[in-house]
Amino acid sequence: MGKPVLNLDENMVKRARKLAREITDEIQKFIDVRSTTSVERTVARFYGIDGVNHEGVPLPNVVVDDVQKSGALDRGITYWLVNACVAKSMSPQEIAESVGRGEFSLVDFPPQNESVVAEKIEELTQEALERLRKVRDERDKMLEELGDPAQPYLYVIVATGNIYEDVIQAKAAVKEGADIIAVIRSTAQSLLDFVPYGPTTEGYGGTYATQENFRIMRKALDEAANEVGRYIRLTNYASGLCMPEISAMAAIEGLDFLLNDSMYGILFRNINMLRTFVDQYTSRLICAYSHITINTGEDNYIKTSDPIDRAHTVTTSQLINEQFALKSHLKPKYMGIGHAFEIDPDIENGFLYEIAHALLTRELFPEATPKYMPPTRHMTGDIFKGYAMNTMYNLVSIMTGQSIQLLGMLTEAIHTPFLQDRYLAIENAKYVFNNAKNIGDEIIFKENGFIQKRANEVLSNAVELLEHVKDIGLISAIEEGTFGDIARKREEGKGADGVFTKGEDYYNPIFEMMEEELEEEEL
Amino acid sequence: MSVKKVDLSHLKPYGDQMDDGAVQLSFTLPVPNGSKAREAARQIANKMGLTDVQIVFSEDLKENFSFFVVYGHLNTSIDYNEIKVLEVETPKMSMEEVDKYIQEHVKRQIVVVGATIGTDAHTVGLDSILNMKGYHGDSGLERYKMFKVYNMGSQVPPAEVAKKVRETNADVVLVSQVVTQRNIHVKNLVELADILEAEGLRKSILLIAGGPRITHELAVELGYDAGFGNGTLPSDVASYIAVEISKRVL
Numbered sequence: 200m201g202k203p204v205l206n207l208d209e210n211m212v213k214r215a216r217k218l219a220r221e222i223t224d225e226i227q228k229f230i231d232v233r234s235t236t237s238v239e240r241t242v243a244r245f246y247g248i249d250g251v252n253h254e255g256v257p258l259p260n261v262v263v264d265d266v267q268k269s270g271a272l273d274r275g276i277t278y279w280l281v282n283a284c285v286a287k288s289m290s291p292q293e294i295a296e297s298v299g300r301g302e303f304s305l306v307d308f309p310p311q312n313e314s315v316v317a318e319k320i321e322e323l324t325q326e327a328l329e330r331l332r333k334v335r336d337e338r339d340k341m342l343e344e345l346g347d348p349a350q351p352y353l354y355v356i357v358a359t360g361n362i363y364e365d366v367i368q369a370k371a372a373v374k375e376g377a378d379i380i381a382v383i384r385s386t387a388q389s390l391l392d393f394v395p396y397g398p399t400t401e402g403y404g405g406t407y408a409t410q411e412n413f414r415i416m417r418k419a420l421d422e423a424a425n426e427v428g429r430y431i432r433l434t435n436y437a438s439g440l441c442m443p444e445i446s447a448m449a450a451i452e453g454l455d456f457l458l459n460d461s462m463y464g465i466l467f468r469n470i471n472m473l474r475t476f477v478d479q480y481t482s483r484l485i486c487a488y489s490h491i492t493i494n495t496g497e498d499n500y501i502k503t504s505d506p507i508d509r510a511h512t513v514t515t516s517q518l519i520n521e522q523f524a525l526k527s528h529l530k531p532k533y534m535g536i537g538h539a540f541e542i543d544p545d546i547e548n549g550f551l552y553e554i555a556h557a558l559l560t561r562e563l564f565p566e567a568t569p570k571y572m573p574p575t576r577h578m579t580g581d582i583f584k585g586y587a588m589n590t591m592y593n594l595v596s597i598m599t600g601q602s603i604q605l606l607g608m609l610t611e612a613i614h615t616p617f618l619q620d621r622y623l624a625i626e627n628a629k630y631v632f633n634n635a636k637n638i639g640d641e642i643i644f645k646e647n648g649f650i651q652k653r654a655n656e657v658l659s660n661a662v663e664l665l666e667h668v669k670d671i672g673l674i675s676a677i678e679e680g681t682f683g684d685i686a687r688k689r690e691e692g693k694g695a696d697g698v699f700t701k702g703e704d705y706y707n708p709i710f711e712m713m714e715e716e717l718e719e720e721e722l
Numbered sequence: 723m724s725v726k727k728v729d730l731s732h733l734k735p736y737g738d739q740m741d742d743g744a745v746q747l748s749f750t751l752p753v754p755n756g757s758k759a760r761e762a763a764r765q766i767a768n769k770m771g772l773t774d775v776q777i778v779f780s781e782d783l784k785e786n787f788s789f790f791v792v793y794g795h796l797n798t799s800i801d802y803n804e805i806k807v808l809e810v811e812t813p814k815m816s817m818e819e820v821d822k823y824i825q826e827h828v829k830r831q832i833v834v835v836g837a838t839i840g841t842d843a844h845t846v847g848l849d850s851i852l853n854m855k856g857y858h859g860d861s862g863l864e865r866y867k868m869f870k871v872y873n874m875g876s877q878v879p880p881a882e883v884a885k886k887v888r889e890t891n892a893d894v895v896l897v898s899q900v901v902t903q904r905n906i907h908v909k910n911l912v913e914l915a916d917i918l919e920a921e922g923l924r925k926s927i928l929l930i931a932g933g934p935r936i937t938h939e940l941a942v943e944l945g946y947d948a949g950f951g952n953g954t955l956p957s958d959v960a961s962y963i964a965v966e967i968s969k970r971v972l
Contacts, residue, residue, distance in 0.1 A: 503845065619783065
């Protein structure tokens with residue numbers, strides 16, 4: 200769908216963006232003066248620290264905990280780590296292993312020669328950034344050579360718990376026609392304050408996100424991509440307590456997509472607000488640097504509250520997510536703005552509402568790559584009706600020009616997908632997307648008809664909500680349960696103890712240099 | 723023209739005429755598609771007790787998998803008259819009747835804590851019973867005057883449920899399990915029952931499980947007071963709670 204057909208009120212659109220920008224400006228002030236244990240662990244990872252100690256604790260946690268215990272983390276991990284490297288003439292990894300064996304603490308060492316430390320920091324930082332640029336450029340090159348598949352991309356999930364079995368299912372899906380493979384995480388990994396290590400073969404409802412698992416799946420998908428002659432994207436989840444660390448691992452292993460939302464963890468995982476705000480900034484900065492597309496989580500709002508009455512909360516969150524992403528220097532083409540097809544199938548003209556909502560997302564974010572999510576809450580176990588609903592969902596997507604299509608499974612609400620469920624989902628999408636390929640180009644909606652009116656109504660409700668959020672501030676708005684009908688308090692939630700105010704001598708050159716490079720690019 | 727009547731002592735599936743035993747199924751085999759794979763699928767259907775098996779569709783799922791849609795006829799039958807199912811036995815009351823019943827017999831609001839526990843993110847079952855809006859025009863427990871409802875949402879750890887029970891002095895715990903993998907729903911339900919038992923809360927509450935794969939029999943086996951499966955309306959659950967709690971109050 201090339202041209203706008205909703206006739207959106209331009210002033211309203213401008214007003215909505217301005218409000219969202221002002222709302223996030225306020226939060227950015229909180230973010231800028233803070234860091235988190237997860238952000239510092241990310242720095243450790245970029246400096247090459249990986250692996251676990253004899254108790255199975257990941258070494259990035261070991262070094263950050265070590266400094267935090269001494270009450271010195273407000274300076275950032277970088278200084279302490281590199282000062283120790285200079286003192287012991289060791290690499291960061293060797294230092295981390297020694298700390299992991301309890302041989303010494305990072306704060307044991309007296310300050311080393313300032314210029315030697317500064318030089319070492321510069322060297323390690325350049326090395327780390329060079330490593331990321333190399334991966335990024337390789338991905339970009341492969342995408343160009345193999346060719347970007349047509350949109351909407353067919354996105355499917357594998358979730359066996361065993362990365363090696365996931366590989367088999369993922370390859371089969373790619374050969375059926377899938378463009379994107381997401382390895383869904385083992386349940387509740389988002390609540391772990393560390394990233395598990397190594398290849399894993401056990402998990403519930405999914406497979407652990409580990410760097411080794413990323414590497415195994417990346418390699419398998421690249422092989423499959425070369426076989427089928429089109430680029431295949433790999434997705435994981437940068438949400439929960441380790442947002443920036445997962446982003447770092449994804450950047451190092453060349454992942455393409457990350458689920459990443461500025462508020463999802465706060466609302467749906469009860470993670471502390473400030474923790475999430477700080478972590479999402481850094482994780483998105485890494486995504487911006489490494490050309491990783493984020494997928495935001497607005498579908499969740501209408502899984503818990505009514506998709507028609509609360510449609511404007513989706514729009515509001517989309518606008519807020521967009522502004523946060525821009526602050527992390529993420530380009531719109533790397534924004535998979537989320538929304539979903541969740542209206543009760545018994546509602547009269549539900550299809551028209553879905554078209555209006557989906558088109559609103561498309562037209563509000565013309566440069567973005569909207570991520571559309573399938574029906575889940577009204578999938579019952581009647582797999583035949585479920586399959587029909589997925590067909591309608593696919594039709595809305597092709598009609599309204601969505602970019603990323605997470606395919607609905609007919610067995611949604613029964614079990615994690617069988618191999619055949621994924622095949623049937625891909626067949627359905629291929630059929631609809633081919634059969635109605637150019638339908639969007641042919642449609643002009645009736646002036647001031649149901650669809651135009653509905654889209655403008657949702658937008659206007661969103662503006663009203665944004666005005667309210669602007670008045671009281673985003674933090675208070677979350678405290679009073681504005682989003683997803685869930686209220687969270689500023690001081691509460693998991694991971695609050697990992698947030699700290701940066702000291703005067705806080706130093707974190709790796710992210711500073713990323714910011715600088717990206718700012719230059721923007722100019 | 724006479725139409726053959728159902729013989730309940732020899733019950734069989736019905737396709738388009740009585741006792742044809744028609745069955746439809748689909749499955750995947752981990753072998754490449756081809757005539758050998760189709761023959762394998764046919765033999766598997768035979769082993770299930772189907773005759774006149776037709777492999778109406780087969781497709782290569784790549785990576786040495788193939789998919790089949792199969793029809794066949796079941797020769798055996800079962801005796802319907804002999805079946806005994808453990809069911810929740812409660813008089814069916816409307817919302818108004820339930821409220822009145824509680825007012826008369828319990829004489830106070832009944833406190834209900836609801837949650838989807840463990841790994842399950844699906845709240846559709848729980849919400850259809852608890853949310854005001856309810857299910858199929860039947861209002862949810864939140865709309866009843868005589869229920870005080872705490873809906874804890876999804877992926878709630880069992881220990882949190884126990885904590886909430888204590889905090890709210892709950893009379894009833896409703897747990898929902900929708901999506902499952904390798905029977906994890908059973909494990910979750912057992913874990914919750916165990917925790918409530920360990921914390922000494924089990925006897926003071928009415929513990930109810932719900933979900934598409936839950937039967938009353940399974941729930942009782944797992945140490946629950948009742949189980950409600952597919953198609954349950956909020957008023958079914960409400961009637962049961964009203965009657966059971968009033969028995970306990972007496």
